[in-house]
Amino acid sequence: MSGTVGVERVREVALRYRVGELSTDELPMAAAELVAEGCDSPALCDLAGRARRESAFESEALLRQVVDEFGLSWPELADGERWLLRSLASRAAAGRTTPLELARAVTERELRGVGEDEKALTRLLNQYCWCCGGRWTPAEFAVWEADVRAAAARVSAPVAGPGGTATGAERQANCPGT
Numbered sequence: 001m002s003g004t005v006g007v008e009r010v011r012e013v014a015l016r017y018r019v020g021e022l023s024t025d026e027l028p029m030a031a032a033e034l035v036a037e038g039c040d041s042p043a044l045c046d047l048a049g050r051a052r053r054e055s056a057f058e059s060e061a062l063l064r065q066v067v068d069e070f071g072l073s074w075p076e077l078a079d080g081e082r083w084l085l086r087s088l089a090s091r092a093a094a095g096r097t098t099p100l101e102l103a104r105a106v107t108e109r110e111l112r113g114v115g116e117d118e119k120a121l122t123r124l125l126n127q128y129c130w131c132c133g134g135r136w137t138p139a140e141f142a143v144w145e146a147d148v149r150a151a152a153a154r155v156s157a158p159v160a161g162p163g164g165t166a167t168g169a170e171r172q173a174n175c176p177g178t
Contacts, residue, residue, distance in 0.1 A: 007071065011070075018076075121154075
């Protein structure tokens with residue numbers, strides 16, 4: 001694994017934790033996976049060796065230290081929500097999840113800090129009503145699905161943003177392959 005990829009994987013774990021996709025109980029396993037992928041830092045190895053039932057305070061503190069050791073800043077909640085929406089949109093655009101599954105995952109969340117493409121996608125997702133969605137004709141539903149997939153493709157296109165890929169030899173030294 002290259003250093004840049006390793007830094008991005010650490011960032012992804014922090015973002016997943018930030019939006020609740022990873023619990024503190026799951027952090028040691030996520031850290032162990034990073035170590036198995038070739039990433040290395042003192043705090044990462046410490047976190048990987050912890051038990052699932054460690055103190056939430058200690059696990060989060062170690063994750064924050066890992067993030068720091070990889071030269072990243074702790075992600076804001078809005079960064080995590082933006083990452084989550086982009087990640088889910090990417091899955092929908094690639095056909096790995098349905099637009100309906102995407103709608104279920106997103107409509108319950110209050111997404112902050114999203115751009116115009118993300119807002120357009122969430123507006124489309126919110127058009128589907130869980131109580132009366134069955135009233136749509138198959139043709140209307142197919143049009144909605146196509147519109148969601150197109151919007152998801154726009155959202156999942158790679159962009160540089162706040163807290164993006166760390167650069168510099170000092171930030172990449174923690175993972176092999178650089």
